[in-house]
Amino acid sequence: MQAVILAAGKSTRTYPLTITRPKPLLKVSNKSLLGHNLDNLNNIVDEVIIIVGYKKEMIKKYFENKYKNIRIKYIEQKQQLGTGHAALLAEPYIKDRFILMAGDDIYSKEDISNCIKHRYSILTSKSKNARDFGVVLEKNGILVDFIEKPKKFISDLINTSFYTFDRKIFYYLQRIKKSERNEYELPDAIKLLSHKENICCVKSKQWFPIVYAWDLLSADNLLRKNRSIIGKNTKIYNKIINSTIGNNCIIRGKIINSIIMDNSVIENNSIVEDSVIGQSVHFSGKIKSKTDAISIIGHKKVKVKKLGSIIGDNVKANNVIVNAGCKIWPNISISDKVIEKDLI
Numbered sequence: 001m002q003a004v005i006l007a008a009g010k011s012t013r014t015y016p017l018t019i020t021r022p023k024p025l026l027k028v029s030n031k032s033l034l035g036h037n038l039d040n041l042n043n044i045v046d047e048v049i050i051i052v053g054y055k056k057e058m059i060k061k062y063f064e065n066k067y068k069n070i071r072i073k074y075i076e077q078k079q080q081l082g083t084g085h086a087a088l089l090a091e092p093y094i095k096d097r098f099i100l101m102a103g104d105d106i107y108s109k110e111d112i113s114n115c116i117k118h119r120y121s122i123l124t125s126k127s128k129n130a131r132d133f134g135v136v137l138e139k140n141g142i143l144v145d146f147i148e149k150p151k152k153f154i155s156d157l158i159n160t161s162f163y164t165f166d167r168k169i170f171y172y173l174q175r176i177k178k179s180e181r182n183e184y185e186l187p188d189a190i191k192l193l194s195h196k197e198n199i200c201c202v203k204s205k206q207w208f209p210i211v212y213a214w215d216l217l218s219a220d221n222l223l224r225k226n227r228s229i230i231g232k233n234t235k236i237y238n239k240i241i242n243s244t245i246g247n248n249c250i251i252r253g254k255i256i257n258s259i260i261m262d263n264s265v266i267e268n269n270s271i272v273e274d275s276v277i278g279q280s281v282h283f284s285g286k287i288k289s290k291t292d293a294i295s296i297i298g299h300k301k302v303k304v305k306k307l308g309s310i311i312g313d314n315v316k317a318n319n320v321i322v323n324a325g326c327k328i329w330p331n332i333s334i335s336d337k338v339i340e341k342d343l344i
Helices: 033-041 056-063 083-088 109-115 168-173 186-194 215-224
Strands: 002-007 047-052 070-076 098-102 121-126 134-139 142-148 157-165 200-203 254-256 271-273 282-287 290-297 300-307 316-322 333-335
Touching (some): 002 033, 033 047, 033 056, 033 109, 056 070, 142 186, 157 186, 168 186
Parallel strands (some): 002 098, 121 200, 254 271, 271 282, 282 316
Antiparallel strands (some): 098 157, 121 157, 134 142, 134 157
16 A cells, blocks of 8 residues: 655744754654654555655655655655645556555554545544634535634534545546635545545544644653653753653753753753753753743734743753743844743
8 A cells, every 4th residue: 555645845833943844854752743654654555655845855865765664755846736736746656545644743553544444534533623624524424525724613523634545536636726825725626526435534543733833742742651751862960851852962951841852952950841942952041831821823823721932943042031932943042131022
């Protein structure tokens, strides 16, 4: 069996972490999002076709042409024309049945196994924030309709962007028109297919959607099962509580409920809580955490259940206090300051 993984997008909602790398290479539990998915596809598929675009060379260099028992082929989406356009690029290489999935969420092996029992399937999940996703309408376990981010409540069942198809989906992908977003949308083709074929709605047992940078924290916590993970060649001199620490780090400060990526240094007397710290960061100071913190995404205020800070790669921060919800863009150097808003 084959799988197609969509990994071409430029994810601005996970800034500043995705300024310096593609979203599928972000890590939870010291493994990339794409790595988790390849692990769970191993021994189910023998070939994966990865649709790449944004910072494509980083993905190709990271995984090369083989991962465990899986052959890997790369196809470039040169223009970001939507998920439908991206999926259609795989047509020349698909033999029969295949999996189609997003490369920046984490899907479990159990869910994958349950979906491939059906020729056509969509993996669904219940959500309290259904209006932030594509809502699925089903009847007796069969897909009836998609509604993209409805303004009013219609259903709490959402699309996880994981499907099983055969080559018939390409017929409909060739017939859809651009949406209001000026993109070719995969759900439009799936709706056309559903008029001719039964698409089974499979309810997810474990799915980790990564929409914003702080979603890495909840996925990391659940995958670690509340145990801390320490990477290779990392030196720890203080308390690490319920956190993941990457490779080649030096941790002299206190780390709580956080992710520290590779090659970072947290200095003595520092406190990092409910935060994601990028690669090669040198941090001295305190990150304040707050329940119902507010973070700015574009021009929108987003309330986060609990958050400290998101700090991009190669930041040098010396003797700073970072207020809850603030983000620091990569390559910034700052000293002796209270940070009260995003540093871009």
